Amino acid sequence: AQKVTQAQTEISVVEKEDVTLDCVYETRDTTYYLFWYKQPPSGELVFLIRRNSFDEQNEISGRYSWNFQKSTSSFNFTITASQVVDSAVYFCALSVLGAQKLVFGQGTRLTINP
Amino acid sequence: KAGVTQTPRYLIKTRGQQVTLSCSPISGHRSVSWYQQTPGQGLQFLFEYFSETQRNKGNFPGRFSGRQFSNSRSEMNVSTLELGDSALYLCASSLTGEQYFGPGTRLTVT
Numbered sequence: 001a002q003k004v005t006q007a008q009t010e011i012s013v014v015e016k017e018d019v020t021l022d023c024v025y026e027t028r029d030t031t032y033y034l035f036w037y038k039q040p041p042s043g044e045l046v047f048l049i050r051r052n053s054f055d056e057q058n059e060i061s062g063r064y065s066w067n068f069q070k071s072t073s074s075f076n077f078t079i080t081a082s083q084v085v086d087s088a089v090y091f092c093a094l095s096v097l098g099a100q101k102l103v104f105g106q107g108t109r110l111t112i113n114p
Numbered sequence: 115k116a117g118v119t120q121t122p123r124y125l126i127k128t129r130g131q132q133v134t135l136s137c138s139p140i141s142g143h144r145s146v147s148w149y150q151q152t153p154g155q156g157l158q159f160l161f162e163y164f165s166e167t168q169r170n171k172g173n174f175p176g177r178f179s180g181r182q183f184s185n186s187r188s189e190m191n192v193s194t195l196e197l198g199d200s201a202l203y204l205c206a207s208s209l210t211g212e213q214y215f216g217p218g219t220r221l222t223v224t
Contacts, residue, residue, distance in 0.1 A: 033211060035212075035213075037215075042217065043202055043217060043218045043220070044215055044216065044217045044218065045204060045206075045215035046215075047212055047213070047214055047215070050211065050212050091157065093157075095211075099170055100145055100147050100162040100164075100169065100170060100208060100211075100213065101147070101159045101162065101170050101172065102147075102149070102157075102159060102206075102213060103159070104156060104157040104158075105156075106156050107156065107157075
């Protein structure tokens, strides 16, 4: 069975601070995919990134960056120079090869204060 | 390209009734998945359809069912509604593994 843990339930920072959201996963499969989604107050889940288990290269997209470390089963997400618009609930998720089923963590509510 | 659409957006039903929710995937996407989101249980996978066939199923009772049509549109049905079925129901469509979600249907059971 797969499991995703987001230990940080809520994070509150002041605008322009950097913030890292932690994600730890469990799976016995050797081929799997990791995702991050953003859920603003409107409720829709917005896709941010997908990584496969064979690609540990870190990724940067503007102010967003992701650090994937198989050795610690972690896939952390960092927002640099946070902005109020980054306020949302962020979910980390896992799926295994051949299955479209996403297993989600409990989410981290991020609040960026002006 | 239009995103995933779900109808209705809000729904209020009474215990014991049944409900049908609809999802139209992104054009060209053949896989449609359904998820239930509640404050207590978080986001949970219900089922996934591909080419009108259910490929994966989550751990939900038989009251929850779904189907997919030849145009990839999907419906999910919940029969004999219970108070605990109150939730945000999210639909996602996929072409190559990345799932794109719709705005959800918020169901309230009274």
